[in-house]
Amino acid sequence: MTAEGAMANQYSVLEELGSGSFGTVYKAIDRSTGEVVAIKHIDLESSEDDILEIQQEIAVLSTCASPFVTQYKASFLRGHKLWIVMEYLGGGSCLDLLKPGNFNEAHIAVICRELLLGLEYLHQEGKIHRDVKAANVLLSSTGKVKLADFGVAAQLTNIKSQRNTFVGTPFWMAPEVIQQEGYDYKADIWSLGITAMELANGEPPNASIHPMKVLFHIPKQPAPRLEGSKFSKDFKDFVAQCLVKDSDRRASAKELLKHRFIRSAGKVEALQELIERKQEWEGGRTRPSHPRFYEETLNTLSHKVEPEEWVFDTVKAATVAPRKGTTKRRKLSVIHANGQSVSAGPEEAMKRLDLKDSPLDYSSPPPLTVKKSTVRKQPSIMQLASPTKTRQPSSQKKPLQPDMNFGNTGSTVRLFRRVSDNSTLAQVDSDVSNASITRDENRPPMSETASKESVLGRRVFNKVVDPAFQEIHAQTGNQAKREALSRLADAWSALDAIDPDGEYQLLKAMLEKVQGDPKLSSLLSPAKSLSRDGTPQPSLQKSPTKLVLAQNNPHLKSHRRRQTSMAPDGEYREKLANLPGQAITGMEHTKQLADVLYGRWADGLRNRWPAV
Amino acid sequence: MSFLFGRRPRASTVDLPKQAKELIVKLDGPAGPAKAEELAKTLSQMKFVLQGTQETESSPEQVYSLVTGLIQEDLLYLLAVNLPRLPFESRKDAQVIFSYVLRFRPHTASPKSEPLALSYVINNRPEVLVELCNGYDHKESSTAAGTVLREVLKSDTAAAIILYDDPSENGPGPKGISGINPELKQSGNGVFWKFFKWVDSEPFEVGADAFTTFRELLTRHKQLVAQYLSTNFDLFFDKYNNVLIKSDSYVTKRQSIKLLGEILLDRANYTVMTAYVDRGEHLKICMNLLRDERKMVQYEGFHVFKVFVANPHKSIAVQKILLINRERLLIFLKHFLEDRTEDEQFMDEREFLIKQIKNMPPTPVEPAQKPALLASQSR
Numbered sequence: 005m006t007a008e009g010a011m012a013n014q015y016s017v018l019e020e021l022g023s024g025s026f027g028t029v030y031k032a033i034d035r036s037t038g039e040v041v042a043i044k045h046i047d048l049e050s051s052e053d054d055i056l057e058i059q060q061e062i063a064v065l066s067t068c069a070s071p072f073v074t075q076y077k078a079s080f081l082r083g084h085k086l087w088i089v090m091e092y093l094g095g096g097s098c099l100d101l102l103k104p105g106n107f108n109e110a111h112i113a114v115i116c117r118e119l120l121l122g123l124e125y126l127h128q129e130g131k132i133h134r135d136v137k138a139a140n141v142l143l144s145s146t147g148k149v150k151l152a153d154f155g156v157a158a159q160l161t162n163i164k165s166q167r168n169t170f171v172g173t174p175f176w177m178a179p180e181v182i183q184q185e186g187y188d189y190k191a192d193i194w195s196l197g198i199t200a201m202e203l204a205n206g207e208p209p210n211a212s213i214h215p216m217k218v219l220f221h222i223p224k225q226p227a228p229r230l231e232g233s234k235f236s237k238d239f240k241d242f243v244a245q246c247l248v249k250d251s252d253r254r255a256s257a258k259e260l261l262k263h264r265f266i267r268s269a270g271k272v273e274a275l276q277e278l279i280e281r282k283q284e285w286e287g288g289r290t291r292p293s294h295p296r297f298y299e300e301t302l303n304t305l306s307h308k309v310e311p312e313e314w315v316f317d318t319v320k321a322a323t324v325a326p327r328k329g330t331t332k333r334r335k336l337s338v339i340h341a342n343g344q345s346v347s348a349g350p351e352e353a354m355k356r357l358d359l360k361d362s363p364l365d366y367s368s369p370p371p372l373t374v375k376k377s378t379v380r381k382q383p384s385i386m387q388l389a390s391p392t393k394t395r396q397p398s399s400q401k402k403p404l405q406p407d408m409n410f411g412n413t414g415s416t417v418r419l420f421r422r423v424s425d426n427s428t429l430a431q432v433d434s435d436v437s438n439a440s441i442t443r444d445e446n447r448p449p450m451s452e453t454a455s456k457e458s459v460l461g462r463r464v465f466n467k468v469v470d471p472a473f474q475e476i477h478a479q480t481g482n483q484a485k486r487e488a489l490s491r492l493a494d495a496w497s498a499l500d501a502i503d504p505d506g507e508y509q510l511l512k513a514m515l516e517k518v519q520g521d522p523k524l525s526s527l528l529s530p531a532k533s534l535s536r537d538g539t540p541q542p543s544l545q546k547s548p549t550k551l552v553l554a555q556n557n558p559h560l561k562s563h564r565r566r567q568t569s570m571a572p573d574g575e576y577r578e579k580l581a582n583l584p585g586q587a588i589t590g591m592e593h594t595k596q597l598a599d600v601l602y603g604r605w606a607d608g609l610r611n612r613w614p615a616v
Numbered sequence: 617m618s619f620l621f622g623r624r625p626r627a628s629t630v631d632l633p634k635q636a637k638e639l640i641v642k643l644d645g646p647a648g649p650a651k652a653e654e655l656a657k658t659l660s661q662m663k664f665v666l667q668g669t670q671e672t673e674s675s676p677e678q679v680y681s682l683v684t685g686l687i688q689e690d691l692l693y694l695l696a697v698n699l700p701r702l703p704f705e706s707r708k709d710a711q712v713i714f715s716y717v718l719r720f721r722p723h724t725a726s727p728k729s730e731p732l733a734l735s736y737v738i739n740n741r742p743e744v745l746v747e748l749c750n751g752y753d754h755k756e757s758s759t760a761a762g763t764v765l766r767e768v769l770k771s772d773t774a775a776a777i778i779l780y781d782d783p784s785e786n787g788p789g790p791k792g793i794s795g796i797n798p799e800l801k802q803s804g805n806g807v808f809w810k811f812f813k814w815v816d817s818e819p820f821e822v823g824a825d826a827f828t829t830f831r832e833l834l835t836r837h838k839q840l841v842a843q844y845l846s847t848n849f850d851l852f853f854d855k856y857n858n859v860l861i862k863s864d865s866y867v868t869k870r871q872s873i874k875l876l877g878e879i880l881l882d883r884a885n886y887t888v889m890t891a892y893v894d895r896g897e898h899l900k901i902c903m904n905l906l907r908d909e910r911k912m913v914q915y916e917g918f919h920v921f922k923v924f925v926a927n928p929h930k931s932i933a934v935q936k937i938l939l940i941n942r943e944r945l946l947i948f949l950k951h952f953l954e955d956r957t958e959d960e961q962f963m964d965e966r967e968f969l970i971k972q973i974k975n976m977p978p979t980p981v982e983p984a985q986k987p988a989l990l991a992s993q994s995r
Contacts, residue, residue, distance in 0.1 A: 011818065011819070048866060048867065048870075048912075049866075049910055049911065049912055055824065055867060055871065056824075056828065059820075059821065059824040059825065059828065062820070062821045062824075063759050063763075063821065063825070066759060066821055067708055067759060069704055069705075078819050079819055079820040079821060080818055080819050080820050081818075081820055081865055081866060081867055083866060084866040084910060084912075086820060086867075129708070130712075
């Protein structure tokens with residue numbers, strides 16, 4: 005691509021606007037037209053498997069052309085950065101504009117009407133936004149309202165078809181999305197209703213409830229209502245029309261455009277008041293920092309980047325909360341003219357920190373830790389042999405107490421989605437550093453886990469006990485039962501921390517007892533589960549920062565499908581099981597590439613000999 | 617306007633393909649813009665007939681008559697050719713029309729049978745598929761064409777049409793499925809080979825979409841691809857190595873190295889793999905990747921490199937290269953991506969490779985077994 009850079013040179017990049025869900029967003033000027041644009045920079049070198057997902061987002065974006073949707077302009081590569089050029093909206097997001105105070109009804113009516121027009125367009129295009137919330141509603145400086153952030157938007161191939169994917173941000177999610185009973189474009193209408201309440205009250209309903217609990221709450225409780233004498237009857241009714249739990253009875257965008265609350269709405273120019281209000285409010289405060297300017301360094305040698313940053317846990321630019329006062333402040337993204345860009349500096353340090361140091365610190369996760377992790381699905385013969393990634397001895401973490409910062413900040417959704425996308429494997433490696441210690445035979449084991457039994461004990465916890473707890477916990481709806489389960493899990497985790505040896509013996513004894521009882525052994529059949537040990541098993545593990553998905557979650561299912569398709573066919577695996585070195589429990593990973601390749605060669609030979 | 621549609625619903629369904637054809641032909645004429653506008657209306661009407669609206673279901677009879685009408689008027693071909701020239705919204709309508717029509721089975725047909733229009737295209741009008749591929753020539757049409765293609769490529773016969781398209785003979789262009797001879801080497805002028813150019817194109821969404829389709833072509837129908845790669849081994853890997861692996865585009869380079877690893881390690885491609893790792897020049901390319909300054913390129917390269925080293929029947933050429941570089945490789949591998957400490961599989965494999973290289977006999981040994989593929993050819 006010799007023209008690479010030509011497209012980039014068309015833009016002068018100015019200051020940083022913020023960190024989006026995938027990367028950093030800059031303000032820029034299109035030199036050929038003088039037009040101000042927003043450019044999202046995504047560092048592809050720091051993402052393992054994401055190119056396809058990004059491509060899908062662009063595909064949705066590039067097929068939208070509506071004055072109510074942020075306009076996609078172009079995307080191109082510059083070295084290993086992808087630049088996505090979008091329409092620039094100077095007014096900021098509604099979430100930002102809420103900072104000085106709640107919106108009044110007249111403003112909300114205008115915003116809702118514009119959003120309905122945007123949704124009407126998308127829905128008739130067969131697209132579902134799936135993440136309508138104040139943070140994703142942008143205003144131009146003249147007051148135009150536009151839907152933004154298509155990171156999780158879905159394209160329906162048929163207007164009547166339904167989606168089954170679990171995405172969105174909990175507080176704004178429609179009941180049918182949470183229950184995964186199939187949903188369509190009506191899900192966006194629910195989210196619009198919640199957004200209207202957010203604009204009126206400063207936060208969505210149930211904001212004080214933990215996002216995990218909200219997921220149980222929304223389908224069970226009656227739909228939220230706008231309350232208080234300060235709101236008009238029309239407004240209350242509009243919200244009620246959006247928040248109908250039965251999606252079939254919920255109004256469509258087209259119908260809602262005829263609602264009295266919407267018909268009486270004023271002009272978009274009125275929204276400039278909100279922008280001015282925000283500017284005054286900011287003027288009254290000490291400016292937090294200088295704008296961060298984009299800096300292009302000419303011809304710097306690409307220095308060696310510490311590779312931890314892309315090893316397994318890809319920490320994307322903060323998607324959850326602004327990292328005020330952190331090292332990020334002084335960060336200047338560096339892009340080299342030769343295209344070999346290195347985003348050096350504190351952000352990398354953060355990532356490294358996060359990877360290296362913080363896995364031990366689950367109790368106080370910084371917002372950053374809600375992160376996406378990609379697991380490499382490398383086609384490998386080793387896959388047959390290497391066991392599922394195990395988790396670290398989890399003495400430091402509190403099981404079953406997810407600490408997620410899902411909330412009214414940033415686009416948490418994508419993380420949400422990604423966690424579910426990558427499911428367990430992704431979650432697992434957030435704590436690999438310790439795991440490798442217990443599992444790498446070439447390293448001296450940690451002193452307290454010196455015996456083989458204790459290594460196995462850790463393995464028992466990581467692969468059996470903990471995932472089992474997580475799974476059952478996720479399936480348990482009753483609060484009291486959940487708590488009891490939680491306490492047991494805590495207790496077991498304490499045992500794991502202090503005495504993995506004993507832990508192993510305990511499970512061993514339990515298994516022996518089970519096998520001793522004919523009825524139980526036939527029912528529980530532990531042999532089966534053992535034989536599956538060598539395959540990557542999507543158990544429902546989670547680290548505290550991640551969301552556990554219900555067993556029947558389609559993401560998990562598809563993940564399992566993927567996992568199984570990655571795994572070799574059963575017959576082949578059986579053959580492997582007979583090879584030397586395979587039989588030692590807990591040592592599967594020592595099986596070497598040679599065995600597998602040799603097996604493959606032998607296979608190939610066998611296939612060809614009959615023909616010769 | 618809507619009262620007009622209401623008055624002549626049934627009659628117009630039959631006329632739609634004809635109407636559209638007349639308009640498409642005149643797109644280049646003096647009244648082009650006006651015709652485009654009219655065409656847009658016709659296409660969106662077709663879309664509604666096919667998929668219904670939010671208020672009304674589509675009727676199977678109408679769909680059937682529309683599908684047969686489209687075939688009769690050869691509109692699928694015309695639409696494919698003119699896709700980039702359609703107005704913005706019409707391109708999306710065309711995409712929907714293609715997807716529906718190529719999926720459509722009359723309700724009397726068995727659900728396993730090939731859809732009516734797709735079967736027609738495969739047997740009688742393969743140019744439609746070729747022209748859809750050519751949609752990658754324009755950024756306007758790439759997304760719509762790509763979406764339709766990936767849907768169609770679920771059929772192995774459709775994939776075969778694209779793989780085996782070879783207009784070099786003075787023949788009339790692509791042959792239907794019956795005209796394919798898998799034993800025959802490709803000239804490299806077929807539409808499949810254009811993907812090597814398309815995956816590298818700007819803007820990003822065009823190249824990325826083309827790569828997704830390219831990957832689908834090479835991984836979905838394993839037996840088909842294994843045979844294809846065996847027959848066209850030299851041409852394919854010559855292009856693959858020189859155009860894709862050596863591409864200046866980070867994404868093309870990285871994705872294609874990864875795809876190479878996937879292809880080689882697919883069991884269906886066993887013979888292709890043995891032939892690939894037999895060649896010294898392939899190993900050289902691969903070893904250079906290990907030294908690329910971008911870590912993800914190094915990493916992807918490693919997963920190809922390991923296949924060479926793990927091969928128990930290394931060719932003399934491969935052994936020579938490895939032996940000359942033995943000490944360098946051992947030092948290099950020891951520290952290669954050493955921060956990747958959380959990647960167990962990688963570390964195990966790296967360890968294994970070091971051991972393999974260390975244990976190689978000091979002088980090249982004639983391999984006990986030679987790759988079956990191309991055994992007769994001079995190497």
